[in-house]
Amino acid sequence: MGKRMDTNKNIVFIGMPGCGKSSIGKIVAERLKLPFYDVDEYIEKKAGKTIKEIFQHGEEHFRRIESEAIREISQNRPSVISTGGGAVKVPLNMKILRENSVIFFINRPIEKILQDIDISVRPLLAGDASKIYELYQERYPLYKKYCDIEVMNDREFQDVVNKIIRFLGKMLYDGLE
Numbered sequence: 001m002g003k004r005m006d007t008n009k010n011i012v013f014i015g016m017p018g019c020g021k022s023s024i025g026k027i028v029a030e031r032l033k034l035p036f037y038d039v040d041e042y043i044e045k046k047a048g049k050t051i052k053e054i055f056q057h058g059e060e061h062f063r064r065i066e067s068e069a070i071r072e073i074s075q076n077r078p079s080v081i082s083t084g085g086g087a088v089k090v091p092l093n094m095k096i097l098r099e100n101s102v103i104f105f106i107n108r109p110i111e112k113i114l115q116d117i118d119i120s121v122r123p124l125l126a127g128d129a130s131k132i133y134e135l136y137q138e139r140y141p142l143y144k145k146y147c148d149i150e151v152m153n154d155r156e157f158q159d160v161v162n163k164i165i166r167f168l169g170k171m172l173y174d175g176l177e
Ligand SMILES: Nc1ncnc2c1ncn2[C@@H]1O[C@H](COP(=O)(O)OP(=O)(O)O)[C@@H](O)[C@H]1O
Pocket: 015, 016, 017, 018, 019, 020, 021, 022, 023, 024, 082, 116, 117, 153, 154, 155, 156, 157, 160
């Protein structure tokens, strides 16, 4: 039997923009009766601006604000945290999260993502949804590298959430290894 899971860990979701992190995170938090933080929402509330407006000052500017938000949110343990799709681009974000979290990679087929999302509110895809394929090539190795567990989101939300909760239960019992 492996090491027991520290029950004080955050539960973090990473994955492509539009893969379901915000929706799934919210349901998992409700089911586990834990506080829920969506990093993008937290940033918008704190800055009083939309993500799109913040991006007008450049991606680097957004990434700095995003890192600060991740650092602040990760201190409220235990919480459920849905990151933005690009959080994995900054190694320090992942160092902070890996110290005190269980990290789930939500993987959703790109075709399904393209069916659902409104690209106008996702600055990196604005004007050209096919950019998502390039993003996927670039980021897939990072999502794999930083996650503890990969979960496919190609069914109903409730099925995916049940799977995540079963994993967490198993971890509590057996540990991560
Ligand atoms: N399993 C699913 N079933 C139905 N719709 C889904 C599913 N997963 C994601 N979606 C839809 O995809 C869109 C993006 O989801 P969201 O939670 O905002 O993703 P993210 O936070 O990863 O960008 C939403 O409209 C959401 O309802």
